[in-house]
Amino acid sequence: MYQNMKGSTHILAPTEIAVTAIPEDERVWVPQAPNVWFRPLMLNTLQGQWCNLLRVRRAGVLSRHLHPSPVHGFVIRGQWFYREHDWVATEGSYVFEPPGEIHTLVVPDDCPEMITFFNISGCMVYLDDDNRHVGYEDVFTKIDMCRRHYVEVGLGADYVDQFVR
Numbered sequence: 001m002y003q004n005m006k007g008s009t010h011i012l013a014p015t016e017i018a019v020t021a022i023p024e025d026e027r028v029w030v031p032q033a034p035n036v037w038f039r040p041l042m043l044n045t046l047q048g049q050w051c052n053l054l055r056v057r058r059a060g061v062l063s064r065h066l067h068p069s070p071v072h073g074f075v076i077r078g079q080w081f082y083r084e085h086d087w088v089a090t091e092g093s094y095v096f097e098p099p100g101e102i103h104t105l106v107v108p109d110d111c112p113e114m115i116t117f118f119n120i121s122g123c124m125v126y127l128d129d130d131n132r133h134v135g136y137e138d139v140f141t142k143i144d145m146c147r148r149h150y151v152e153v154g155l156g157a158d159y160v161d162q163f164v165r
Contacts, residue, residue, distance in 0.1 A: 084104065
């Protein structure tokens with residue numbers, strides 16, 4: 001029986017997640033591209049959503065993409081911008097990305113490290129310069145990337161399970 005009391009939860013509700021966002025163990029960061037990693041925080045398979053930290057240790061273009069659903073971001077360290085806009089997201093900035101907008105994430109030359117929290121629903125659709133689909137990521141591809149990486153670094157395939165809901 002569900003009781004609305006401190007510490008109680010509905011039997012069907014998933015358990016909470018409480019982790020140190022920026023881990024001491026470098027193996028938790030999953031490589032995405034050269035000098036680009038993500039740190040999973042929550043991988044929601046029921047709603048097709050994921051929350052992660054994106055860490056970049058290089059300047060330049062990361063990707064041109066769109067999202068069919070809204071995205072929320074919060075810059076923890078460094079800075080970045082979208083080529084298609086005239087603003088720069090700096091430490092402490094909140095960014096809302098509306099569904100369907102095409103943008104190209106760029107980390108400037110003077111930024112040695114960028115870390116941003118992203119809350120993403122749906123997927124990321126990667127596009128070339130002619131807006132042709134060239135790839136995608138969703139919560140399931142993220143889980144697969146984590147499993148492969150965690151096996152390679154000795155944490156085990158099931159290490160990712162703590163983030164899956």
